[in-house]
Amino acid sequence: MKWIRARLPLTLVLLLSVSFLGTAFLIGHQVYMHDVDLTKEKLASEGQLISALLEQQTLEESIDVDIQSIVAIYNDEGVSERVIHPESHSDDNLPVLPSEFLAETNQGEYGNFLYTLDPIRGDRYLFVGTPVDEVRQRAEQLWWLLGLSLGATLIVIGMVASRVTRHYAKPVEAAASVAKELARGNYNARTYEQYQDEPGSVLSQSINTLARNLKQMVDSQEMQKDRLRTLIESMGSSLLLIDRKGYVNLMNRAYKDTFQADETRMLSRLYYEVLEHKKVIQLIEDIFMTEKSVRQQMRLSMAIERRHFEVYGTPIIGETEEWKGIVLVFHDITDLKKLENTRKDFVANVSHELKTPITSIRGFTETLLDGAGQDEQLREHFLSIILKESERLQSLVHDLLDLSRIEQDGFPLHLSDVDLVYIVKDTIESLSNKAGKKDIELIDEWSTESSVFIQADSLRMKQVIYNLINNAIAYTPDGGQVKVALQRKDNGAQIVVVDTGIGIHAKEVPRIFERFYRVDKDRSRNSGGTGLGLAIVKHLVEAHHGQIQVESEPDKGTTFTVWLPRKFT
Ligand code: ADP
16 A cells, blocks of 8 residues: 555656656757847847947957957958957957858857857958857756756655645555455454544545444344354254255254254255155155145155154245245154054054943843843853943943043142052052962062151052052962062152063063053953053053153063152142
């Protein structure tokens, strides 16, 4: 920027010098020429004057005139005979004039002299001359004068110009350096703002306003970008953006997590090269072809599982109708699907569970009506079957109702301080008969404490313990053993029910808490189970903020461990 400051006055000085020199040369030359003319005129009139004087006098007489020129008498050979004025002047340095000059009155420059030559009496010539050097000297003096005044003027102009330039260039320089900073992306750069009437104030103010506006714009853009980025990154659904040429442009965190996608491998690559699901590729192709939004449910296999997605794909079309690409949103509906399936299964299961006893009751009733009722023994047998089936039906309906009540939000627990020792003892007592029938040894093995109090709904607690011990007896072959242990543990109580029964296969274990799930359908049904017992147990334990765990080995036995907190409200 500094060069602006130097260049401007330098150019000015240079231009001025050239024009000054030109003018000076012209003026000098003109003045010189004028001087020569004037001198010549003066010489001519002096010549005339002296000639006239000489008319009246003899040539030898001296003339008394007030002139500066050199006056001499020349003979007809062009040589000076006598110097009339100034008297002291010798004629040695007067020029010898060529003969062609001597014809008549003439004027000119010869040798070192400007002269007028007039013929006078007696073939003599009057020479009035002045050395050219004098005129030249005068011209030189003028040159010097002009040169000095030019130099002085140039110095003054140069100084003024550099001052003015500095004055005007400073704000320009400051503005330029701020502009440079702005271009570099530093929007905090500001220039010094001068007073209103100072030069460059408009520029400084405008630059500052520009900087402020730019900063504001960049800030708000940054903020919007941030917002958008946060929104895209933190949205629950997976998002994929494909540009109009088919290159993968963007993917959010949910997409990377769900599809285990490697961003560096996928970005800026063609979608059909990097997407592994054919259905998704097809969907993108459809959108490219039809330019319409598509919503489609699809099941996609992930690394270890299959998940259901509702995929919404839409073309992005700009304001001027130009294609910008496609955005795909993957909404994971696996849980919804699961829920839907559970509901379907549940309806099918309930219908099935209800159908069996109803069919049986109806069959036996019809047989009785058809005449089997005549035989008392048969009637008795059939009626007992009908009774058993209707009891099953009843307990099924009862369990179903109970489960649906427990599953409801806000299911009420009637909490009080409950002594688990008492409940376990009581339950064992009520089931000892059943155990006895199967010759199963029922052992209660609680620690030395005579009571273990927890905060619980005593009836529901009893239901939990009853179901667990009842199952242990039901799934343990005759002559087996069922142990119940109760301990204080981790600020709560732990109930362990161990049996030496048929056990559960490891892969079945996670499913036994599902409604209607049975490992062995016939055996379970024969044991009088509804398939809802463990579902109810799990819900009740969780309602008490407790935990239930199962360990089992087929043909060896099963251990159910329930932990309940001392207090949870
Ligand atoms: P059910 O009324 O059929 O007993 P549950 O919900 O109580 O239904 O139990 C679900 C299934 O879990 C049972 O059908 C049975 O196959 C298995 N099960 C439950 N408890 C035991 C146990 N102690 N030993 C072996 N299998 C068990």
